[in-house]
Amino acid sequence: MFLVKIIALHFQQIFHHRLRSFIWFLIPLMNTLTLILFWSGALKNTSLSANWNMTSVTTYYFLLTIAGAMLTSHIEDDVAQIDIQQGELVRYLIRPFPYFWIKFIEELPYRVLQGSYGILLLVFFVTFLKLSIMITAQPTVILLTILMAIFAFSISFLIKMNMGLSAFWFTERHGFFETVTIVSIIFSGGIVPIHLLPPLVQKISYTLPFAYIAYYPIISLQGQLAITQIYYILSIQLLWIGILFGLNRLLWFRGINKFTALGQ
């Protein structure tokens, strides 16, 4: 119960910044609209396959915007710069609540709010602009996709948290963060759906965790995965969560010994 209260209190803080949050949501939306425009030209008189036509491509990019807003965590700079390098970690360390979970709770309302903007926008486009989209109607698939989305957020959160914790050792982090961001955009299906990429890039995507953050939850909701495939993806997601969480604990316990609470 107390967790619900803590989360609710954090929602209050986020609602105060609803407009700023909306602007942050609009930036990736512009990229999405550009990509849809590109594909509408490319697929004017043709289809990629039986399953991939303009409707499925449009749906993919709209869902990608929602997934980017709702499932992709952006805490790495907060953790690295504000908490570790500027020493704000102090105020978390003196409280009887784990840093990992309080950061998780802090991040959750942002994702919910941004994801809500995406859903509202999708409803607006479908209702008023008669946008044609393709989403599965199978309740089991929808429920499993929600579970997949929760796992996806957890993977994203863990990756970003671990990146942030690298600041215990490195003062210059921007190059590293930017590299990971670029790699994650490509291999999570952020530019082109992964199955449309060259076979080698597809193979790399499947061995990295990024595809499990956006690509799979999207195509699952589009009804492009069989139930057995969904279970397989869920198990791979759990495996990644386990690996990343183990790494997180290792980084935290090693790093906290190096923390000097500088500037505090």
Place this chain on the structure above:
Amino acid sequence: MPIIQVDSVTKTFRLYKKDPGLLGSIKSLIYRKYSEFKVVSDISFSIEEGELIGFIGPNGAGKTTTLKMLSGLIAPSAGSVRVAGYTPFDRKPDFLRKISLMMGQKNQLWWDLPPMESFLLNKEIYGVPDKQYKVVLDELVSLMGIQDIIHVQVRNLSLGQRMKCELIAQLLHSPRILFLDEPTIGLDVVMQKKLRDFIWQYNKKYHATIILTSHYMDDVKELCKRVVVIDHGIILFDGLLDEVIKRYSNAKLLSIIFSGSIPPIHELSMMGTVLSHDENQIKLEVARGKSNEVASHILKQYTVADLNIEEPPIEEIIRSLFSRNKQSHVSR
């Protein structure tokens, strides 16, 4: 049994030293020189429950590092620290519920929401029962006199009001031990006094153990009977504040108001050091053991309207203590 026990604690930081200029930067790409920097060196002390003690020292003396070790933020490089029966760096939730650390001008309140929301967050995080929360909050709010601002956005509060709210946020879980690092920094004198009064009352009412660091000697003079004087990571003195004066001041001050104009300065200079003088007043520093003798001599020789024998200001004594320590460091 002491509530805080510090035995032979040393804290060393490893610092990278860069050679100056572009060449130094290029060299640092291949090879970096690190040196060990001892911030706290083999310090030991103990504190009994309910004590309110002052940590005094110049910048970089090791005060805040000591507080960080006591509150579990950093681990000592050597030695042992026990606080309320716990090793602080383990940061056990039960330990964290017993302590509070307040760092001057560091904000833990939500900037865009009223302080009340931050209080509620702390209530949940510390697991304070509803009934206890209400009683403690009412009491702290009335002690601080901030009933009218707890529903105002933090960004609209003055620094003094924010500091009061910060302190309340830190005390809602009724900690047994309080670490206050420069709690009055940046506040005007009126607000400093109010905060000091509050700390004093909290210590008396809850029998809380309080360690205070401050650059303002007034904080220490008004609140602390016992002081720990620290410089270059070494404890120079640990004892009653009055003891510092007795031990480190060899002089006393005579403030004399003459009925007429002051006698020739060279006559008075023979008895001590003239610190200041005007038309009919003089301040004379004399050896501690000779103060009575000099006073009676002056009373006999001159027409005196008023004469006071005073201790030198504590600030002066502490300053001279630090400069003595600095010289001994340089000569080492």
